[in-house]
Amino acid sequence: MSSSQSEWDEKHSLAAKEAAETPAGILSELWPLLPAGAALDLACGRGRNALFLAERGRHVTAVDWSAAALDILERHAQAMKISVRRIQRIEEAKHSTRAGIDLLHADLETIELPADRYALILCVRYLQRSLFPQICRAMRPGGVLLFETYTRAQLDFSGGPRDPAHLLHNGELRKAFPELEVVFYRELRAEQGIASLAARKPHGERPRQYGD
Numbered sequence: 001m002s003s004s005q006s007e008w009d010e011k012h013s014l015a016a017k018e019a020a021e022t023p024a025g026i027l028s029e030l031w032p033l034l035p036a037g038a039a040l041d042l043a044c045g046r047g048r049n050a051l052f053l054a055e056r057g058r059h060v061t062a063v064d065w066s067a068a069a070l071d072i073l074e075r076h077a078q079a080m081k082i083s084v085r086r087i088q089r090i091e092e093a094k095h096s097t098r099a100g101i102d103l104l105h106a107d108l109e110t111i112e113l114p115a116d117r118y119a120l121i122l123c124v125r126y127l128q129r130s131l132f133p134q135i136c137r138a139m140r141p142g143g144v145l146l147f148e149t150y151t152r153a154q155l156d157f158s159g160g161p162r163d164p165a166h167l168l169h170n171g172e173l174r175k176a177f178p179e180l181e182v183v184f185y186r187e188l189r190a191e192q193g194i195a196s197l198a199a200r201k202p203h204g205e206r207p208r209q210y211g212d
């Protein structure tokens with residue numbers, strides 16, 4: 001992303017006294033349709049999405065490189081009586097089925113995600129194209145990816161990233177995960193330029209077709 005780790009720490013620290021934010025629209029809208037099981041929140045920030053999921057009984061591994069963001073997330077979780085702990089390596093969350101949040105302070109540019117692990121992966125307002133193949137591998141068959149971030153249309157509006165490298169092209173997100181089945185897609189150009197995707201990892205091989 002465009003900002004450095006210290007810039008993100010500063011941004012998050014400035015918001016430390018604010019109440020926990022509302023979750024991303026795509027998460028609250030599609031929540032009733034999401035599969036049960038472990039969730040991974042990539043670039044979780046101050047944790048609005050991880051907190052939403054944990055409050056509803058999910059186990060979430062929440063990853064961000066901003067220590068300030070993770071401190072704030074931890075405080076909100078404690079205030080909400082959500083179980084929260086720190087982990088040093090992503091594999092430590094492996095056997096966790098309890099509701100709650102595992103916080104991992106890590107750089108997503110160098111992370112290695114475990115294969116076939118998550119029923120739900122969230123990537124909201126963070127674009128790192130090099131992670132796309134790992135995201136697909138990390139999902140369990142039947143698992144769902146919720147991805148929502150800015151498009152180049154955001155340049156017509158204030159706020160958000162300005163570096164075109166961190167903005168999706170029109171239609172890019174719909175085609176970004178060819179191994180997954182798209183179940184929901186939209187692009188908005190109204191007060192913000194944003195694309196939203198929900199996509200499912202198929203179960204095993206496709207069913208045999210007549211004539212195979």
Ligand SMILES: C[S@@+](CC[C@H](N)C(=O)[O-])C[C@H]1O[C@@H](n2cnc3c(N)ncnc32)[C@H](O)[C@@H]1O
Nearest residue numbers: 001008043044045064065066107108109124125
């Ligand atoms: C716009 S915030 C989005 C936070 C959250 N997903 C949400 O929707 O509220 C982007 C987040 O990406 C994190 N980030 C940026 N580059 C990162 C990297 N290389 N590794 C881990 N986190 C990163 C920042 O610290 C920041 O918390």
